[in-house]
Amino acid sequence: xxxxxxxxxxxxxxxxxxxxxxxxxxxxxxxxxxxxxxxxxxxxxxxxxxxxxxxxxxxxxxxxxxxxxxxxxxxxxxxxxxxxxxxxxxxxxxxxxxxxxxxxxxxxxxxxxxxxxxxxxxxxxxxxxxxxxxxxxxxxxxxxxxxxxxxxxxxxxxxxxxxxxxxxxxxxxxxxxxxxxxxxxxxxxxxxxxxxxxxxxxxxxxxxxxxxxxxxxxxxxxxxxxxxxxxxxxxxxxxxxxxxxxxxxxxxxxxxxxxxxxxxxxxxxxxxxxxxxxxxxxxxxxxxxxxxxxxxxxxxxxxxxxxxxxxxxxxxxxxxxxxxxxxxxxxxxxxxxxxxxxxxxxxxxxxxxxxxxxxxxxxxxxxxxxxxxxxxxxxxxxxxxxxxxxxxxxxxxxxxxxxxxxxxxxxxxxxxxxxxxx
Numbered sequence: 072x073x074x075x076x077x078x079x080x081x082x083x084x085x086x087x088x089x090x091x092x093x094x095x096x097x098x099x100x101x102x103x104x105x106x107x108x109x110x111x112x113x114x115x116x117x118x119x120x121x122x123x124x125x126x127x128x129x130x131x132x133x134x135x136x137x138x139x140x141x142x143x144x145x146x147x148x149x150x151x152x153x154x155x156x157x158x159x160x161x162x163x164x165x166x167x168x169x170x171x172x173x174x175x176x177x178x179x180x181x182x183x184x185x186x187x188x189x190x191x192x193x194x195x196x197x198x199x200x201x202x203x204x205x206x207x208x209x210x211x212x213x214x215x216x217x218x219x220x221x222x223x224x225x226x227x228x229x230x231x232x233x234x235x236x237x238x239x240x241x242x243x244x245x246x247x248x249x250x251x252x253x254x255x256x257x258x259x260x261x262x263x264x265x266x267x268x269x270x271x272x273x274x275x276x277x278x279x280x281x282x283x284x285x286x287x288x289x290x291x292x293x294x295x296x297x298x299x300x301x302x303x304x305x306x307x308x309x310x311x312x313x314x315x316x317x318x319x320x321x322x323x324x325x326x327x328x329x330x331x332x333x334x335x336x337x338x339x340x341x342x343x344x345x346x347x348x349x350x351x352x353x354x355x356x357x358x359x360x361x362x363x364x365x366x367x368x369x370x371x372x373x374x375x376x377x378x379x380x381x382x383x384x385x386x387x388x389x390x391x392x393x394x395x396x397x398x399x400x401x402x403x404x405x406x407x408x409x410x411x412x413x414x415x416x417x418x419x420x421x422x423x424x425x426x427x428x429x430x431x432x433x434x435x436x437x438x439x440x441x442x443x444x445x446x447x448x449x450x451x452x453x454x455x456x457x458x459x460x461x462x463x464x465x466x467x468x469x470x471x472x473x474x475x476x477x478x479x480x481x482x483x484x485x486x487x488x489x490x491x492x493x
Contacts, residue, residue, distance in 0.1 A: 078406065079278040082150045083271055085157045085413075087298040090267035092164040093176040094124065094302020096310060097263060100173070100333070100353040101255040101303075103314035104326035104360075110245040111252070113306070113431035120256040121304035127260020128268075128296030142181065142206070143188045143273075144196040151399040151406055152191045153274045158413050159183030159392030165420045167380055171309040171429075174380040175348035179388040180266055181206055186389030187396040209340060210348055210381075214355025217336045221356035224328035225363025244323035251327055254334035259349050260299060262337055267295040308429045314354070318377075319361030319369045329353070329360035351381065 101123075102116040111119070160179040167174040181202075188196050228244075268287040271294075275281045281288070287295075321329065333356040337349055354377060361369040395412075398405045 076150075076278060078150045078154070079274060079280060081406075081410065082154045082157070082274040082278075085154055085161070086267050086271045086274065087294060089157050089161050089164070089176075089180065089270075090264065090295050090298035091302040091305075092161055092168070093180075093263055093267070094121075094299040095305045095307040096164045096168050096174075096176050096302075097259060097349055098303045098305075098307045099310040099314040100349045101252050101259055101330075103311045103353075104321050104329055104357060105248055105252040106311060108245070108248065108321055108323045108326045110248045110323060110326065113308075113311075116252070117304055117306040117431075119253065120259075121300040123253050123256035124260035124264065124303050125296045125300040127257040127262075128264035128292060128299065130257070130261045131265065142198060142201050143184060144192070144198070148188065148196070148273065148277045149191065150274050150278045152187045152396055153184070153270060153277060154406065155187040155190075155395035155399050155409065156180070156183035156185075156392045157270070158395040158409055159186060159388040159390070161413065162391055162416055163384060163388045165417055167384075168307055168309060169420050169424055171313045172380045173310050173314050173350045173354055173377060174384050175210075175350045177263060177266055177348045177350075178206075178210065178381070178384040180270065182385035182388030183392035184270070185385070186392035189389075190393035190396040191400070210351060213336055213340065213348070214351040216355075217332050217352045218355035218359030218362075220332040220335070221329045221359030222363040224332055225325050225360045226365075228324045228328055229364060241323055244327050248323055248327040248330060251330035251334055255330050255337065255349075255353065256303075258334050258337035260296065262340065262349055264295045264299045267298065268292055271295065306431060308431060309424075312429060313373065314357065318354070318357055318373050321357070321360060322364065325360040325364055328363065329356040332356045332359070348381075 098117055098120060101120045102111070102113075105111045106113050106116050157180075160176070160183040163174070163179040163182075164176055185197055185202070265287075268291050271291045272281070272285065272287045275288075275291075276283050276285065330353075333349075333353045336352050336356075354374075358369050358374060395409045398409050
């Protein structure tokens with residue numbers, strides 16, 4: 072039976088709070104494309120995703136072991152270090168949610184853990200080989216692999232289905248998209264809920280509650296699964312809108328290809344113990360599916376903002392985690408000060424979010440952006456099918472299709488000269 076100190080209880084509660092933010096921050100990974108294509112209604116989609124996240128939490132503990140045993144030296148790590156790491160991860164999740172950017176909750180957690188560990192025990196306490204092989208390399212490779220797979224799958228589906236497009240075909244792809252969205256939700260629970268399991272297990276080891284090298288206790292698995300499921304059900308509508316409409320416009324067969332590719336990559340990585348970012352995988356597959364349809368548009372300005380957020384996630388969370396650890400190192404009053412700061416900052420972010428409320432009623436509306444240079448170049452070298460040239464060009468480039476006559480149409484016609492009436 073584990074013995075709990077006050078600081079250990081605070082760490083566990085804070086870890087579950089992070090798990091909750093992970094849930095609503097990453098709901099878009101599973102359900103954004105399903106909602107945007109109309110395959111499922113928003114509320115039904117998040118409820119389904121929440122249930123499958125809970126189931127997925129029980130499928131494996133490999134990723135949890137990567138966090139608790141492989142990333143940092145668990146000997147000499149105090150519970151306060153883990154608390155400081157969670158502060159950095161939670162604040163980064165909330166900031167990126169506020170601006171609607173699909174950043175990685177996983178990398179926020181690991182960045183916070185690395186920063187707090189370095190501040191406490193030095194760089195030698197971080198296992199560089201595990202960081203590179205199980206975190207950084209998958210972070211770069213996963214979105215590329217998933218994107219290429221989704222692009223090829225999309226082109227294949229359009230290639231075999233161009234002559235058989237019908238309402239029955241669309242319904243079939245919608246059904247497939249719902250099934251693949253379920254797989255992504257299951258994979259998300261298997262991968263992301265385990266990260267919280269791993270961080271709680273590391274805290275229990277650091278606090279002397281369980282022996283070093285232990286697997287996550289059953290109550291840890293259950294509580295982490297419930298926290299991420301509840302967060303998922305709340306729905307991170309801001310990020311769902313960005314992922315579903317802000318990045319590209321998807322048809323059902325594209326959504327099916329994107330989600331199937333993403334689910335395959337996430338489940339495979341969870342089996343291998345890679346602490347993969349589901350956000351990176353799903354974003355890559357969505358962009359790949361957008362490029363896979365001839366004439367499809369990827370809004371590269373949105374994609375660029377996402378990539379910038381990805382690059383900043385690890386160092387930003389690490390800096391906050393290191394700063395929080397420096398304060399907690401001052402004693403109990405320092406830990407209390409960090410806790411007050413976390414609550415106050417979270418409340419401030421929530422209050423700012425109320426200025427522009429995004430919920431399930433307007434989640435499918437997005438700001439249209441013109442096609443970028445890259446999309447235009449791709450469309451120029453990959454001609455669309457002959458029978459659909461005009462239609463797909465109009466869909467992909469509405470401003471170009473309208474031509475120079477469009478702005479002229481907004482200018483009132485000159486008045487008829489008086490002499491014409493004589």
